[in-house]
Amino acid sequence: MNTSQNLFFFLLLSFYTLTIVIGQDETGFVSSINPKLLTKKVAASHFRFYWQDIVGGENATSIPIIQPLPKFNNSFSAFGLVRIIDNPLTLTPNLTSKLLGRAQGFYAATSQTELDFLMVQNFALFEGKYNGSTITISGRNVANDKVRELPVIGGSGVFRFAKGYAEARTISFDFITGDTVVEYNVYVTHHK
Ligand SMILES: *[C@@H]1O[C@H](CO)[C@@H](O)[C@H](O)[C@H]1NC(C)=O
Ligand SMILES: *[C@@H]1O[C@H](CO)[C@@H](O)[C@H](O)[C@H]1NC(C)=O
Numbered sequence: 001m002n003t004s005q006n007l008f009f010f011l012l013l014s015f016y017t018l019t020i021v022i023g024q025d026e027t028g029f030v031s032s033i034n035p036k037l038l039t040k041k042v043a044a045s046h047f048r049f050y051w052q053d054i055v056g057g058e059n060a061t062s063i064p065i066i067q068p069l070p071k072f073n074n075s076f077s078a079f080g081l082v083r084i085i086d087n088p089l090t091l092t093p094n095l096t097s098k099l100l101g102r103a104q105g106f107y108a109a110t111s112q113t114e115l116d117f118l119m120v121q122n123f124a125l126f127e128g129k130y131n132g133s134t135i136t137i138s139g140r141n142v143a144n145d146k147v148r149e150l151p152v153i154g155g156s157g158v159f160r161f162a163k164g165y166a167e168a169r170t171i172s173f174d175f176i177t178g179d180t181v182v183e184y185n186v187y188v189t190h191h192k
């Protein structure tokens, strides 16, 4: 390389560096945060509550918004069914026990052969320092399995940067009303 080539590459490199630096400053698109925000004062807790899927009656909290695909309408899998939920989270399996929060979101039947749901829900909690904070769950729920594990994918408020998982166990299913009670044990990190 001769001097003029060197100069050319130097200028080219400078130009790219300048562009990248200016690009950052101009857009403000991304900047670093203190990584301690992720680990500072982190605690982990186990929450247990009962998820009340009330599908019938005037006070239903779980409403079908999309019916199963016609081909699956009479099949056990109900493939395509989507229900939107605003389900009570209670202290005991008894619906009249203390209301600790609500599970808001939807679940969708996503298997053509068995009763599997994609669960997408926010657990909005009402108690004490958790009041107003949410735990976000997204995962697979094979309804016939004794225990289903669903990832906690994040949260808000004290659950900012949350990590964890939930275990779901069906406690009761009412064959007349179709109502279901599911015990949720949620193991999750949160701010102190
Ligand atoms: C529905 O809720 C109302 C108000 O809480 C209550 O009075 C009524 O008994 C409930 N109906 C049923 C079927 O549970
Ligand atoms: C599926 O079945 C339900 C109840 O039997 C009925 O209300 C609904 O209209 C049916 N949907 C389709 C797409 O056939």
Ligand SMILES: *[C@@H]1O[C@H](CO)[C@@H](O)[C@H](O)[C@H]1NC(C)=O
Pocket: 094, 095, 096, 097
């Ligand atoms: C649920 O709680 C109510 C009020 O405490 C009580 O009357 C009822 O018997 C309980 N139901 C069951 C199934 O334990």
Ligand SMILES: *[C@@H]1O[C@H](CO)[C@@H](O)[C@H](O)[C@H]1NC(C)=O
Pocket: 126, 127, 128, 131, 132
């Ligand atoms: C939770 O917060 C709301 C809104 O700030 C408030 O109205 C409610 O009383 C609180 N609930 C509890 C159980 O502290």
